Amino acid sequence: MPSILKRDVRDNIDYYLMMLVPFILIFIFSYLPMFGLIISFQDYSAGKPFLGAGVKWVGLKHFSKFINSYYFTRILRNTLVLNLMNLAMGFWVPIVFAITVNEIPSSPFKKFTQTVSYMPNFISSVVVAGMVISFIANDGIITRLINGMGFQVKSINANSGAFPWVYTLTNVWKNFGWSSILYLSSITAIDPALYESAEIDGATRLQKIWFVTLPFMLPLIVIQLIFAVGGMLSSNTDMVLLLYNSAVYSTADVIGTYVYRESLLGAKYSYGTASGLILGVMSFILVYAANWVSRRLTDFSLW
């Protein structure tokens, strides 16, 4: 077999070289740091070596401490609620938006809408969070708007019931235009002859969307959904971190922010690593389950 392998490498050397770049990237940034997980089984303090004489091995102490702590269920619930809301609100908006943009009759306005909707993506999360926080403050424009509609609200930013909505809508606002690019490109790849023959058959525009556009987008939608489900437990720690404050911890604290506060601010490195590892394993199970369900229900799957 080695001769076959050699010939394969020689014939496809350019492809292997192209593949090498992402491979090295993933190896350096995703696989090498895994060695650091070793500190979740130790009582680690900063500056000490990972292996050697002075290492105190404590087994699963930090894991059981995290799972048995009061925060575990709260964090898990918040993570799932925030991400499910994000998925439920954020997933269909780019699809609908892409179809809508595609149907705009005037071409300059179509370009304008696309360009404008990308803009929030280029604003840094920090600035977006700062804007949102100033809008929902007591004298902010959103608070004034809601009060003007007849509801009496005060300090939305300290209201733990409102936080999931603030977070979800901020994310949707920031991402819908950018996410729609992918869907738009899949729409432009559809053969116009299909639309023409649908028209000859007497299809209305809604029927053309339903029977031509959507079936062609379906594989992409399913793949995006699998990705979204897989990233559910880990995504968007930064947005939560920027938007929350100690008044809304009960609905806002997610695994990422908890790990950040405990391990980096509280200097409990081993404990933070252990909770992060539990999160990683759960994410893996989720993406695996999503892929399995997708393979069973539809014919599309990642692997």
Add this chain to the structure above:
Amino acid sequence: MQRKKLKRLTLFDVVVLIVSAGACFITIYPMWYVIIMSISDPVVAAGSGVTFWPSGF
């Protein structure tokens, strides 16, 4: 005949235009609001006097 049919705006077009104009508005307006708030007179800005145009630099 064919050209005339293409140029007519149907109800569908109107709905599409309204939705996309709404999307444009909700993306532009917050950014525009931040800009006009920051160049407006602080007293006016704090007292909800700023909506679409900056007032009193």
